[in-house]
Amino acid sequence: MLYEQLIINAAVLGAVFTLFALGLSLTWGALDVLNLAHGATFVTSAWVATSVYSAYELPLASAMLVGILTGGMIGVVADLVAFKPIRLLITNKRQAELSMVAATIGMGFVLDRIIGRATLDQVFSFPARAFPYKDFHIFGARISNIEIIILVLTFLCAVLLNLWISRSRQGMAIRAIAYSAKIPPLLGIHVDRMSAATMAIGGMLAGLSGTLMTVWVSGMAVSTGHSFLLKGFAIVVLGGVGSIRGCVLAAFILAFAETGIVAFGAGNLRDLAAFSLIVLILLFRPQGLFGTRSAMRA
Amino acid sequence: MLNFFSSNEILLQTIAVFSLLAFSVQISLRAGAFSLAGVGCWAIGGYSLAISDRHDMHPVIGVLIGIVVSAIISYLLALLLVRLRGLYLGMATIAFNQMVGIALIHGGDFTGGELGIYGIGARISTFQLFAVLALVSFLLWALERGMLGRAYNIVRDDEPLAASLGIDSESMRRFAFVLSGAVGGLAGALNAMMLGIVSPTDADFPVIVIALTMVIVGGYHSWLGALIGAALIQWLPIGLQSFGIEGMSEWWSVVYGLLILFIAVYMPRGLLGGLQRLGSLMARRHQDFREA
Amino acid sequence: MHQVIERDANREMIDMQSEPLLNVTDLTVNYDGVVALDHVSLTAPAGQLYGLIGPNGSGKSTFLAAISRHGKVTEGRLEFAGRDYTGEPAFVAARLGISRSFQTVRLQEDLSVLENAMVGADHHRITRPVIFNWLRLVRNRREEAECRETALSALERVGLVDYKDQFPSSLSYGMQRRVEIARCLASDPKLLLLDEPTAGMSPAETDDISELLMGLRDSGLTQILVAHDLSMIHAVTDHVFALNFGKLIAEGNSVDVANDPDVRKAYIGVADEE
Numbered sequence: 001m002l003y004e005q006l007i008i009n010a011a012v013l014g015a016v017f018t019l020f021a022l023g024l025s026l027t028w029g030a031l032d033v034l035n036l037a038h039g040a041t042f043v044t045s046a047w048v049a050t051s052v053y054s055a056y057e058l059p060l061a062s063a064m065l066v067g068i069l070t071g072g073m074i075g076v077v078a079d080l081v082a083f084k085p086i087r088l089l090i091t092n093k094r095q096a097e098l099s100m101v102a103a104t105i106g107m108g109f110v111l112d113r114i115i116g117r118a119t120l121d122q123v124f125s126f127p128a129r130a131f132p133y134k135d136f137h138i139f140g141a142r143i144s145n146i147e148i149i150i151l152v153l154t155f156l157c158a159v160l161l162n163l164w165i166s167r168s169r170q171g172m173a174i175r176a177i178a179y180s181a182k183i184p185p186l187l188g189i190h191v192d193r194m195s196a197a198t199m200a201i202g203g204m205l206a207g208l209s210g211t212l213m214t215v216w217v218s219g220m221a222v223s224t225g226h227s228f229l230l231k232g233f234a235i236v237v238l239g240g241v242g243s244i245r246g247c248v249l250a251a252f253i254l255a256f257a258e259t260g261i262v263a264f265g266a267g268n269l270r271d272l273a274a275f276s277l278i279v280l281i282l283l284f285r286p287q288g289l290f291g292t293r294s295a296m297r298a
Numbered sequence: 299m300l301n302f303f304s305s306n307e308i309l310l311q312t313i314a315v316f317s318l319l320a321f322s323v324q325i326s327l328r329a330g331a332f333s334l335a336g337v338g339c340w341a342i343g344g345y346s347l348a349i350s351d352r353h354d355m356h357p358v359i360g361v362l363i364g365i366v367v368s369a370i371i372s373y374l375l376a377l378l379l380v381r382l383r384g385l386y387l388g389m390a391t392i393a394f395n396q397m398v399g400i401a402l403i404h405g406g407d408f409t410g411g412e413l414g415i416y417g418i419g420a421r422i423s424t425f426q427l428f429a430v431l432a433l434v435s436f437l438l439w440a441l442e443r444g445m446l447g448r449a450y451n452i453v454r455d456d457e458p459l460a461a462s463l464g465i466d467s468e469s470m471r472r473f474a475f476v477l478s479g480a481v482g483g484l485a486g487a488l489n490a491m492m493l494g495i496v497s498p499t500d501a502d503f504p505v506i507v508i509a510l511t512m513v514i515v516g517g518y519h520s521w522l523g524a525l526i527g528a529a530l531i532q533w534l535p536i537g538l539q540s541f542g543i544e545g546m547s548e549w550w551s552v553v554y555g556l557l558i559l560f561i562a563v564y565m566p567r568g569l570l571g572g573l574q575r576l577g578s579l580m581a582r583r584h585q586d587f588r589e590a
Numbered sequence: 591m592h593q594v595i596e597r598d599a600n601r602e603m604i605d606m607q608s609e610p611l612l613n614v615t616d617l618t619v620n621y622d623g624v625v626a627l628d629h630v631s632l633t634a635p636a637g638q639l640y641g642l643i644g645p646n647g648s649g650k651s652t653f654l655a656a657i658s659r660h661g662k663v664t665e666g667r668l669e670f671a672g673r674d675y676t677g678e679p680a681f682v683a684a685r686l687g688i689s690r691s692f693q694t695v696r697l698q699e700d701l702s703v704l705e706n707a708m709v710g711a712d713h714h715r716i717t718r719p720v721i722f723n724w725l726r727l728v729r730n731r732r733e734e735a736e737c738r739e740t741a742l743s744a745l746e747r748v749g750l751v752d753y754k755d756q757f758p759s760s761l762s763y764g765m766q767r768r769v770e771i772a773r774c775l776a777s778d779p780k781l782l783l784l785d786e787p788t789a790g791m792s793p794a795e796t797d798d799i800s801e802l803l804m805g806l807r808d809s810g811l812t813q814i815l816v817a818h819d820l821s822m823i824h825a826v827t828d829h830v831f832a833l834n835f836g837k838l839i840a841e842g843n844s845v846d847v848a849n850d851p852d853v854r855k856a857y858i859g860v861a862d863e864e
Contacts, residue, residue, distance in 0.1 A: 089566075109551050237389060272400050444734050462681075464684035
């Protein structure tokens with residue numbers, strides 16, 4: 001067991017976690033939505049990508065793009081079908097929060113069943129020769145080209161997302177919505193549009209994470225979505241809702257913790273890492289590492 | 299009539315047990331605490347019964363142990379968590395549930411590891427189940443009327459107002475938390491008797507989702523909503539099949555998902571809330587007729 | 591109808607003698623560097639209707655929040671009827687007898703007017719832990735009837751007992767405000783804090799509230815009223831405190847305070863009072 005190999009594996013896992021969790025953090029932070037359909041979005045996008053690849057013989061990159069866009073579309077549909085009407089119809093904040101969570105559960109059910117049926121509850125992936133794997137050797141460990149791509153893409157996404165949120169007008173609008181529900185309309189911000197945009201981006205990140213994961217491990221199933229969902233929440237809570245830095249850091253912490261636990265033999269305690277993390281953080285530092293939003297009652 | 303009961307006995311028993319689980323979530327939500335820890339207590343209650351059964355204790359003792367252990371753990375949890383707001387509390391309780399599951403897997407011979415405990419000898423009759431259900435319903439009803447009912451509504455809806463009226467919100471929420479755990483433990487113990495087995499997956503995500511959705515669909519403002527939700531959700535897969543729609547057994551979870559989605563958006567107070575609104579609309583219509 | 595209250599020399603002497611109901615010493619509230627209240631000290635003997643005025647941002651709401659313990663206190667001491675309650679949470683302050691209304695009306699929409707008032711009357715029973723209130727069905731029935739009576743008489747005091755079975759949504763804003771005051775009254779308070787109770791009301795509604803408050807004062811209820819309507823302040827209050835930038839800049843009867851040069855300076859741009 002080479003430590004360097006473990007580090008690379010953990011890093012790539014961390015990268016995939018990061019993409020997934022960024023989408024979750026964005027919607028939680030900006031829209032106060034616990035998107036329990038994020039995992040289903042992740043799986044659905046991957047499945048669409050693999051199906052489209054096989055059915056239409058597209059180049060892999062195009063198929064992946066389709067997957068990403070699928071994720072984005074699911075996000076937008078979720079916003080139109082659930083979040084927008086809830087914003088309109090339900091004025092009590094706490095009730096709205098609960099309803100939005102419940103709505104995402106419902107949507108998750110629907111997607112899970114559809115994909116589960118389509119895949120006959122089996123693992124699915126891209127065909128074996130879809131991706132031209134090529135290994136490189138650094139520091140005595142093996143890293144494949146897909147792994148490098150994942151790391152690079154994640155880095156780019158994190159940086160771009162950070163720039164966009166902090167510098168662009170839409171980014172600032174999203175931060176305004178996260179801060180208050182009443183002020184943005186007064187500033188001329190279209191809450192509906194920003195909400196749809198946020199959900200689209202969150203969905204696309206899930207889609208990107210899903211398609212990359214499918215290529216990397218050559219296997220994805222509906223259950224992977226559930227597993228990622230739980231871990232995604234652990235990451236967002238650890239990193240601090242709405243903080244990109246926190247999200248990235250937390251994703252890597254979790255990935256390294258998990259990889260370490262598995263490597264050192266306590267494999268079946270692997271999931272314990274995520275949950276213990278959630279509880280400990282919520283007890284002692286509910287706002288996470290870099291969080292800005294208040295998690296406590298007055 | 300008797301035919302109906304005997305052929306649907308399992309369904310009725312399941313409804314009774316899951317109604318209690320739904321109650322445990324409802325109690326908390328009604329007090330404004332988004333806690334799903336009742337599900338973890340469901341597992342704890344079930345295992346308490348299973349383990350005490352293994353030691354040849356009377357089932358009533360087993361159930362009581364389940365309730366007491368759940369209540370104590372919930373109290374400790376409440377001390378730690380009750381200042382967390384909204385979604386964060388929800389997350390923490392979900393994490394707690396998962397940790398219960400993991401603890402059960404690693405409990406060695408005491409908890410039967412990954413397989414759980416099977417062959418529970420204690421049994422309970424449908425009548426007894428419904429008697430318990432009626433009793434707990436009564437207890438919850440008492441919590442929803444008069445002064446406590448008014449106070450809990452305010453604790454849920456408007457905390458500063460509650461404080462300005464002299465209401466100790468934290469203490470009331472803590473009480474709801476503990477009661478929620480106790481009822482969850484009771485539900486789990488009865489479930490163990492009904493099924494004869496307990497397993498570490500009893501505190502897992504699927505149970506959490508069912509518990510939450512029963513309450514959302516039925517309406518979380520009242521125990522009656524939770525009951526309605528439980529009955530509907532447990533009946534749904536069977537009911538859909540009996541409509542004879544082609545392939546319904548495969549797709550019932552899609553119907554389920556759409557139902558939850560629809561109710562969450564358009565009927566935030568659940569089916570009960572919808573029925574109440576309908577009732578008051580009709581009452582007003584009737585009144586208009588009389589005044590005309 | 592505007593009345594100017596004549597200063598009653600006898601009454602002033604009585605005031606000086608009664609023990610202060612509220613004693614605020616060096617109250618300072620600091621929000622991350624912004625000093626909302628700066629070493630405010632004042633005493634408020636019982637039985638008076640006090641006004642609290644000041645331009646926007648002067649700290650009036652912060653003051654009410656601090657003394658009702660809804661807002662934080664950075665420094666200083668708060669005493670109510672001789673008891674130091676500076677560190678207590680809001681619900682304890684309420685149980686001591688400090689009742690407050692908020693800037694916006696906060697009635698329960700799904701409860702009737704009577705039920706909303708009963709919420710206030712629950713005040714005394716709610717101090718018991720839930721478990722003691724839960725299953726005492728017989729006792730609860732009796733106490734519920736008493737609660738109802740208390741609520742009804744509170745509604746009578748504000749003149750709304752005929753509306754007892756209606757719901758807040760069918761009442762005018764002024765009436766909703768009165769229901770809120772009834773709710774406060776049902777809790778038998780010793781000090782009533784009113785944060786802009788007549789904001790957004792018509793002159794007629796404002797007069798109704800003014801008369802109500804004066805009536806309450808006459809029957810012995812101590813009140814602190816935050817208002818922007820200076821004519822109402824003149825008409826209704828016995829003693830006024832003026833804040834600016836978190837400091838107490840003047841106090842006295844309303845006419846003197848209105849003429850105080852510091853107060854006039856604080857209100858630059860405001861036209862002459864009547």
